[in-house]
Amino acid sequence: MLCALIMAGGKGTRFWPLSTEEKPKQFLNLIGEETMIQMTVNRIKPIIPVERIFISTGEMYVDLVKEQLPEIPERNIIVEPQGRNTAPCIALSAFVINRYYNDATMVVLPSDHLIGDENEFRKVVTSADEFVNKNYESIITLGMKPTRAETGYGYIRYSNNETKVNDHKVIKVDAFVEKPNKEKAEMYLNEGNYLWNGGMFLWSINNVLDQIKKYSPNTYNALEEVETTSEEKLQETINKNYKDTEAISIDYAVLEKSKDIYVIPSSFGWDDVGSWEALDRYRDKDEAGNVLVGDTKTVEGENNLVISSSQSVVVEGLSDIYVIEHDGKILIGKKSNVANIKELKEII
Structure with missing residues (x-):
């Protein structure tokens, strides 16, 4: 069973003054008539029903989420008491989703990205889901084929160890690479075995929790109670324990240490819309x-x-x-x- 986690807690400072801390870019209609978060939800709805779409956001944005996404069940809005980077966000969300859909698979999506070919995007997600269902301990990331020597994105270097699911290659990841300077970005483009890291992942929820327990035990221990506490005390438990998590990205906490990570090279017109x-x-x-x-x-x-x-x-x-x-x-x-x-x- 596939669930979606859409991360919508960012403050969108790069689009100031249009994007402000009170209303960051994921809640703006920067590209079309829909806001970025509405586009993200509508893009995934054809393959994941709204009852299995979860939104992680900050307390100050809960009303915006409800206003712009009235179809999302209130229980599916996961409220972070404070921003502590993506590893605690994903761990918290995994524990919450596991309360309702035990041992599901989860696709993690940023709320403010642009996808040109949404049909192909959904096909890639479906292929990734099939691969994870057959390879429980695997983690899939979606890598975008670079079209320019971009210095604003991280990169994924991949190996020649590949398999195929439907029409998509699934390739073992060699390394995640930080944002390069112009010279290195041009080298990555010329070498041909580098992809842009779009920050989209797919994994079994129990597997990612196992990975967090192994590589970021403080975060796991701080949030473990979330899965079993009563519904009435859920937010109280989150508020009490979230501050004890390790403020670190999922890349540093898990992805750079895990041994079973794969990438699907994707060409569906992706952009993180991170600049004017x-x-x-x-x-x-x-x-x-x-x-x-x-x-x-x-x-x-x-x-x-x-x-x-x-x-x-x-x-x-x-x-x-x-x-x-x-x-x-x-x-x-x-x-x-x-x-x-x-x-x-x-x-x-």
Whole structure:
């Protein structure tokens, strides 16, 4: 039985000022009419019913989850008392899901990624599920075939030890590699046995709990009570014990130590939409190459990024700039410097 865990606790600081701590990017409609978290849930619903879709988030975002995803059962909203990275989040969620679906398989998905070919994405997840069902101790990660020498992503180096499930290769992982500099990223692209790490995993819940118990025992011991406590005292138990977990990523806590990790090379148009440049890549453009969002327009200008959430914005006679308005704040600069917007927060 396949369940989904969608991690939605991030603060989305890279998209400031549009994304704020009060309403981070997973709750914004950055790409289309749906918010990022709505897109994530709707993408997986054809193969996993809503009663088996769980959302992990912070207390301050629970109302946003309920507002944007009213079909998700309230018990399926897993509330982290504080952000302590992905290993405690996944451990907590595994214990909670195990209360309702014992020994299920779990696919872990970020809430704020873009998938172009959603049908192919679901086929990959289905193949990964089949592999894990036949190989209980295995961990599957989805690796994206790189299309450029990207320095903003971690990479997965894979071996030549491969098998096939349906139409998909399942290959043994050699190593997880940190975000490279430009020279190394170009080397990875040329060598051909590196994939982008999209932070999506699939495993048996009991297996990942065994792995956490082995490699991150403090986290396991702190949360073990979650699986057996009464429903009435569940959140109280979480609040009491969560602070005693080890604040560490699942990559460092488990994946870099586990011996049975595989990757499925995937080509379904993935992007983590982690930058303004990504937004510029995927938003529809007018005939002059302008991205216009909200009550905005350009006159005799091209290749601009103009986004407004509450004000009317008109750009006349200018090209290659960004204009971003949110809640009365207006940021204007060279489009080539759009990645530096976050640094302006200190000035404002």
